[in-house]
Amino acid sequence: MKSWEPRIEEMPREDLQKMQYKLLKSLTYRLYSFSPFYHERMKEQNVHPDDIRDLSDVRKLPFMFKRDLRDSYPDKIFTSTQEELVR
Amino acid sequence: MFWDEKAESLKPDELRVLQLRRLKKTLSQVQHVGFYRNLLSGAGLKSSSIKTLEDIRKIPFTRKQDLRGGYPFGFFAVPLQKIVRIHTTSGTTGKPTVVGYTRKDLDIWSDLIARNMTMVGVGEKDVFQNMVNYGMFTGGLGFHYGAEKIGMTVIPSATGNTKRQIEMIKDFGVTTIHCTPSYAMHLSEIAEEMNVSLDSLKTGIFGAEPWSESVRLTLEKRLGVTAYDSYGLSELFGPGVAFECPERDGLHIWHDCFYVEIIDPNTGEQVSDGERGELVVTPLVKEAMPLLRYRTGDVTFLMEDGCLCRRGQKIARITGRSDDMLVIRGINVFPSQIEHVLLKIPEVGNQFMVYIDRINHLDEMTVEVEINREYFSGELADLARLQKKVVKELRDALELRTTVKLVEPGSLPRFEGKAKRVIDRREAV
Numbered sequence: 318m319k320s321w322e323p324r325i326e327e328m329p330r331e332d333l334q335k336m337q338y339k340l341l342k343s344l345t346y347r348l349y350s351f352s353p354f355y356h357e358r359m360k361e362q363n364v365h366p367d368d369i370r371d372l373s374d375v376r377k378l379p380f381m382f383k384r385d386l387r388d389s390y391p392d393k394i395f396t397s398t399q400e401e402l403v404r
Numbered sequence: 405m406f407w408d409e410k411a412e413s414l415k416p417d418e419l420r421v422l423q424l425r426r427l428k429k430t431l432s433q434v435q436h437v438g439f440y441r442n443l444l445s446g447a448g449l450k451s452s453s454i455k456t457l458e459d460i461r462k463i464p465f466t467r468k469q470d471l472r473g474g475y476p477f478g479f480f481a482v483p484l485q486k487i488v489r490i491h492t493t494s495g496t497t498g499k500p501t502v503v504g505y506t507r508k509d510l511d512i513w514s515d516l517i518a519r520n521m522t523m524v525g526v527g528e529k530d531v532f533q534n535m536v537n538y539g540m541f542t543g544g545l546g547f548h549y550g551a552e553k554i555g556m557t558v559i560p561s562a563t564g565n566t567k568r569q570i571e572m573i574k575d576f577g578v579t580t581i582h583c584t585p586s587y588a589m590h591l592s593e594i595a596e597e598m599n600v601s602l603d604s605l606k607t608g609i610f611g612a613e614p615w616s617e618s619v620r621l622t623l624e625k626r627l628g629v630t631a632y633d634s635y636g637l638s639e640l641f642g643p644g645v646a647f648e649c650p651e652r653d654g655l656h657i658w659h660d661c662f663y664v665e666i667i668d669p670n671t672g673e674q675v676s677d678g679e680r681g682e683l684v685v686t687p688l689v690k691e692a693m694p695l696l697r698y699r700t701g702d703v704t705f706l707m708e709d710g711c712l713c714r715r716g717q718k719i720a721r722i723t724g725r726s727d728d729m730l731v732i733r734g735i736n737v738f739p740s741q742i743e744h745v746l747l748k749i750p751e752v753g754n755q756f757m758v759y760i761d762r763i764n765h766l767d768e769m770t771v772e773v774e775i776n777r778e779y780f781s782g783e784l785a786d787l788a789r790l791q792k793k794v795v796k797e798l799r800d801a802l803e804l805r806t807t808v809k810l811v812e813p814g815s816l817p818r819f820e821g822k823a824k825r826v827i828d829r830r831e832a833v
Contacts, residue, residue: 399529399531402557403552403555403556403557404552404557
């Protein structure tokens with residue numbers, strides 16, 4: 318079977334987890350700094366992006382529910398500006 | 405503002421050089437299509453026969469019914485692996501007309517939409533609600549990708565649920581809408597009923613059916629937009645072929661991509677400058693489905709050169725058709741399609757009449773057809789069943805909801821000579 322993106326799709330599990338950790342870490346910083354919604358939530362949960370030290374620390378982060386999305390209608394949860402949105 | 409300033413403001417002599425080069429390329433591209441090999445050899449033409457742009461007149465026209473003969477893929481000039489999308493448009497009878505696009509075709513098409521949108525001054529600061537069908541109709545995806553290309557925030561709202569559409573315009577701060585002019589009229593009325601004012605709106609792009617200057621004034625007043633006319637047809641990619649600039653006096657047709665002729669539909673001869681006739685277009689950049697001298701059926705004229713915006717020669721707004729095609733709620737319908745459907749239903753006769761009305765700004769089509777007594781039991785339940793069947797068959801073929809009235813055999817008018825089966829009672833839009 319051919320892969321569309323072999324580098325990612327066929328990555329060894331260990332490398333994949335390293336990559337996931339890196340992405341999770343930067344995502345947490347981005348949301349903490351730019352999203353008032355997530356900033357609040359992390360504070361409530363008493364967790365800071367610095368507390369994310371490996372992949373399993375994802376458990377420290379608060380859940381998000383469908384109703385949270387509904388409550389932020391129409392665009393309160395976006396971290397991009399209107400100019401950046403294309404759809 | 406220009407999207408592609410160089411292409412949009414070519415000088416006439418530069419343009420002719422480019423057009424001739426692209427015409428020659430198109431002529432070699434059509435060699436992959438059986439219909440065109442036969443057409444050109446039948447007319448005694450070789451690729452060397454076309455030396456100047458005017459030599460194009462030696463080539464016979466291509467008509468919509470010719471495309472039908474190629475159903476489904478007979479007009480594709482590339483193998484199916486190279487086709488990345490298919491759209492269809494209503495055919496003159498029975499089967500639809502199929503159009504195919506390569507990746508490059510889609511890229512050029514969205515570039516043309518990008519030119520048009522940039523020309524009317526919208527861009528990444530704008531929120532765009534695209535209120536047209538997103539299926540096989542080219543208006544949905546066509547506008548969608550062009551608007552994304554210039555970085556607008558696109559809402560693919562498609563058609564239907566007018567209250568929801570109005571809510572989104574208000575809640576998302578929509579500045580730009582695209583729909584048919586009749587749907588825009590309907591939208592403005594529902595907004596008034598809901599007591600909602602659509603203050604964020606600035607720009608309205610209306611197309612897929614002809615509309616008048618008085619509708620423009622009404623829509624501008626009711627919706628608070630500047631209204632622009634958009635022209636296109638699926639056989640030439642879709643929307644984006646020609647578009648009004650801020651002068652709003654005629655539509656710029658993209659001459660680097662489309663070679664334009666205006667002909668007398670009866671003789672096929674070129675009309676004199678500024679005279680009204682049928683628009684005939686040879687697309688110059690199509691890969692998947694090149695066409696030569698395509699008869700659009702739309703009536704217009706070439707306007708005087710020299711628009712203030714520096715773009716090329718304009719065509720006048722479309723004033724009618726040179727054939728019997730009807731536009732019902734933005735969908736093209738040929739009376740022959742209706743006849744084709746009715747002929748396949750033995751319980752009804754061959755005589756029919758079509759009435760078109762505009763009710764609350766929306767087109768309604770009523771088809772009257774005679775019952776065939778041989779197949780009719782006289783039971784009321786049968787009558788209702790038959791009526792439903794005709795409605796369904798028409799909807800399947802036309803993708804349009806119609807009202808069907810079954811009438812007594814012999815009660816519809818018989819025609820000697822040219823039948824006039826369509827009564828269009830809509831007031832001019």
